[in-house]
Amino acid sequence: MPEKDLPHNHSKHESSKDDDFEVVIGLEVHAELATKTKLFSDSANHFGDEPNTNIDPVCLGLPGSLPVLNKRAVELSIRVGIALGSTISPCTFARKNYFYPDMPKNFQTSQYDQPLNVGGSLTLASGKKIGITRAHLEEDTGKITHIGGGGRIHDAKYCLIDYNRAGVPLLEIVSEPEISSGEEAREYVKELRAILVAVEASDGKMEEGSLRVDTNISVRKKGEVELGVRTEIKNVNSLRSLLRAVEFETKRHISAIQAGEELRQETRHFNEDTGETHPLRSKEDDMDYRYFPEPDLVPLDPDEKWVEEIREQMPALPTEKRVRLKEASGADDSVIALLVSRGVDDLVDATIQAGADAAQTIKLAEQNLSDGAGKLEADAFLKVVNMLQAGELSATQVKAVLTEVIENGVDPKQVAESMGFEAMDEGELEGLVEQVISQNPDEWERYKGGDQKLVGFFVGQMMKLTQGKADGKVVTAMLSKKAAN
Ligand code: ADP
Ligand code: MG
Numbered sequence: 001m002p003e004k005d006l007p008h009n010h011s012k013h014e015s016s017k018d019d020d021f022e023v024v025i026g027l028e029v030h031a032e033l034a035t036k037t038k039l040f041s042d043s044a045n046h047f048g049d050e051p052n053t054n055i056d057p058v059c060l061g062l063p064g065s066l067p068v069l070n071k072r073a074v075e076l077s078i079r080v081g082i083a084l085g086s087t088i089s090p091c092t093f094a095r096k097n098y099f100y101p102d103m104p105k106n107f108q109t110s111q112y113d114q115p116l117n118v119g120g121s122l123t124l125a126s127g128k129k130i131g132i133t134r135a136h137l138e139e140d141t142g143k144i145t146h147i148g149g150g151g152r153i154h155d156a157k158y159c160l161i162d163y164n165r166a167g168v169p170l171l172e173i174v175s176e177p178e179i180s181s182g183e184e185a186r187e188y189v190k191e192l193r194a195i196l197v198a199v200e201a202s203d204g205k206m207e208e209g210s211l212r213v214d215t216n217i218s219v220r221k222k223g224e225v226e227l228g229v230r231t232e233i234k235n236v237n238s239l240r241s242l243l244r245a246v247e248f249e250t251k252r253h254i255s256a257i258q259a260g261e262e263l264r265q266e267t268r269h270f271n272e273d274t275g276e277t278h279p280l281r282s283k284e285d286d287m288d289y290r291y292f293p294e295p296d297l298v299p300l301d302p303d304e305k306w307v308e309e310i311r312e313q314m315p316a317l318p319t320e321k322r323v324r325l326k327e328a329s330g331a332d333d334s335v336i337a338l339l340v341s342r343g344v345d346d347l348v349d350a351t352i353q354a355g356a357d358a359a360q361t362i363k364l365a366e367q368n369l370s371d372g373a374g375k376l377e378a379d380a381f382l383k384v385v386n387m388l389q390a391g392e393l394s395a396t397q398v399k400a401v402l403t404e405v406i407e408n409g410v411d412p413k414q415v416a417e418s419m420g421f422e423a424m425d426e427g428e429l430e431g432l433v434e435q436v437i438s439q440n441p442d443e444w445e446r447y448k449g450g451d452q453k454l455v456g457f458f459v460g461q462m463m464k465l466t467q468g469k470a471d472g473k474v475v476t477a478m479l480s481k482k483a484a485n
Pocket of ligand 2: 028
């Protein structure tokens with residue numbers, strides 16, 4: 001990776017307003033691959049085990065041990081490459097040399113000038129395409145925990161090292177500097193995560209470190225073509241942090257430029273507590289790592305037939321699912337985008353494929369799944385939709401049932417029963433409607449006189465009387481029938 005982006009000095013922009021600038025972002029996403037074993041050895045790749053139990057001579061860098069490439073890791077990487085439209089290329093491994101206790105070999109086996117996946121793009125929900133530079137395979141490092149001094153390295157008394165993660169396969173997916181806002185960066189990571197999960201390459205769990213994002217940011221005057229000096233922000237562990245980090249760093253760059261200060265190309269650390277970034281180290285360049293070809297591994301040249309096989313067995317991609325959902329439901333793009341952003345598009349699709357009424361399913365999802373689907377699954381959702389269609393549940397009751405199923409994953413029929421929700425008998429309902437009318441004669445006269453606002457009043461009274469069991473639609477129909485008589 002030759003440095004294409006040597007820093008250039010900004011002239012003083014003291015008179016410029018914040019609005020005169022635009023932010024340019026390029027992301028490096030590290031995804032831990034969902035293999036059973038490590039990239040070059042047969043220890044388990046498994047999160048959360050007792051420290052230093054998934055280790056072996058290769059990942060500990062013991063003398064004489066030799067790496068053997070994990071075929072499944074290559075296959076999963078190729079799936080991601082296919083999903084992103086990359087060219088699956090003959091490639092080699094390289095040693096990236098540095099000394100750090102989380103890397104017992106004192107080098108990381110990675111890919112350098114010949115990565116596996118070259119080029120490609122990722123399309124955001126908005127339709128904007130973000131170029132992919134490359135996606136290469138490398139091994140993860142061990143995990144260091146600093147003890148004492150608030151967990152910071154400088155004040156720590158000692159540190160603990162867990163090598164369970166050392167040698168876990170990583171795919172580093174590098175974007176072109178084409179992302180134009182924090183929100184867009186978030187959309188990019190969300191979509192990339194959806195793809196990784198869909199092709200079963202990674203579980204995509206940011207909270208377990210399966211997905212880690214390094215954020216490269218620069219700022220330039222609108223209309224300028226040349227890129228500004230970039231900083232790289234580490235430790236961005238959630239989508240919320242990504243937004244905050246971009247926001248803070250953008251302001252910092254703009255203020256520096258306005259003040260005529262020179263920005264340095266450096267690596268910075270994002271502090272979750274303060275929302276600020278702090279310098280970590282000046283940006284090392286490739287020369288510092290003394291990359292050289294890994295002598296213990298042969299070049300990797302994926303067989304065309306094998307790549308074709310992988311292509312044929314690819315699970316459906318998020319975009320394909322969205323198109324399918326649109327075809328099945330006829331819903332607007334904005335509705336589909338909403339369901340996607342809530343991460344419930346898969347569930348809605350599966351529910352419709354299982355036979356649920358599409359319009360009703362989408363409507364329920366829009367109204368009730370704003371915080372995601374929780375423990376609600378397609379077969380349960382199908383039951384809820386059907387109960388509503390059959391008039392066994394009112395709209396209010398559906399809400400209560402769904403809330404319970406989302407939280408506890410219980411059977412909706414049982415929930416409805418245990419909540420005492422039975423469809424109200426029409427005759428019983430009719431009697432209650434008459435009761436409400438006779439108790440509110442003035443309102444009834446005004447309603448009959450054409451004041452439609454009073455529908456809400458009567459439905460409300462009915463809900464109170466039946467503790468939400470009445471079906472609002474049926475009540476409304478009864479009211480208008482009675483008014484017409
Ligand atoms: P390194 O390993 O040195 O960080 P990479 O090539 O792995 O280099 O990644 C560089 C990342 O930084 C890419 O995502 C690229 O799009 C982004 N980038 C490069 N220059 C700039 C810039 N001036 N502003 C914003 N992002 C940039
Ligand atoms: Mg990098």
